[in-house]
Amino acid sequence: MMDRGTQTNPTRRKLLFGASCLAAGLGTPLLLAVRRAQATPATMATAIRQVVGEASVKPGKVKLDLPPLVENGNTVPFTVSVDSPMTPSDYVKAIHVFNEKNPQSNVIGVRLGPRAGRASFTSRMRLADSEKVVAIAELSDGSFWSDSVDVVVTIAACVEDGIP
Amino acid sequence: MSAPLINVPARAKRGDIIIIKTLISHEMETGFRYGTNGVLIPRNIITEFVCTYNGEEIFRADFHQAVAANPFLTFYTVATASGTIAFTWTGDNGFSENASANITVE
Secondary structure: OHHHHHHHHHHHHHHHHHHHHHHHHHHHHHHHHHOOOOOOHHHHHHHHHHHHOOOOEEEOOEEEEOOOEEEEOOOEEEEEEEOOOOEOOEOEEEEEEEEOOOOOOEEEEEEOOHHHOOOEEEEEEOOOOOEEEEEEEEEOOOOEEEEEEEEEEEEOOOHHHHOO | OOOOEEEOOOEEOOOOEEEEEEEOOOOOEOOOOEOOOOOEOOOEOEEEEEEEEOOEEEEEEEEOOOEOOOOEEEEEEEOOOOEEEEEEEEEHHHEEEEEEEEEEEO
8 A cells, every 4th residue: 555655646746747837838828829919119119209209319317227027017116217416407307118018108207397306206017028118318408318127027917808 | 985195204404305105096997908798998097197386386297007006106306395295196087186295394
């Protein structure tokens, strides 16, 4: 009896392990297949163009603080801060945040002024996939500066919308 | 229904940079999700947030669907004078919510 027990256990374990591997392997492409219309890098570029117009966007001055690995895409905390003295002659007018693969490219746009004292804000966003997030700041002299972060998301926001 | 939580320092020194924190309960339904009956759930989000300091606008935010449920915002302002800091959230389906806090500046 003891012998039988030790013999059956490993095989059952192997079978369960095999089954779970198969399920995980099948599940991933299914999840990807049911996801619908997403914003692509092109739509993000269009959304950015709508905000900045013809102006060129230079990297620098802006710091987008976002965890590089996100467990839950439903609430991703982020902070945008801009290196600016925030004086009446040199201040940040607006900060915009964009994403690459959510169904809609805009995240948030804020307007502030020299009264803010510090050009920084914190909020929480949704991320539908591992993607790039871009923050763009508009300065009082009309120049645009940006920062981008690539985020890995393990549990995406809006996966439940794929279940019919 | 959606009582906002706000955090503003009660007193500050003139010229100090103070931090303001706001949180409001709202589902921020994206309009991209389907219900269990297969019907698209209509969009219902807060679209705009405005903060005024003694009537002067100091901060404004446009929210889109990618803002997480129960929008949370922290930002800064310079304490210039004693008075009222007021907050307004407006959104889809006629959503409107107000809150205010008093600050004493020495």
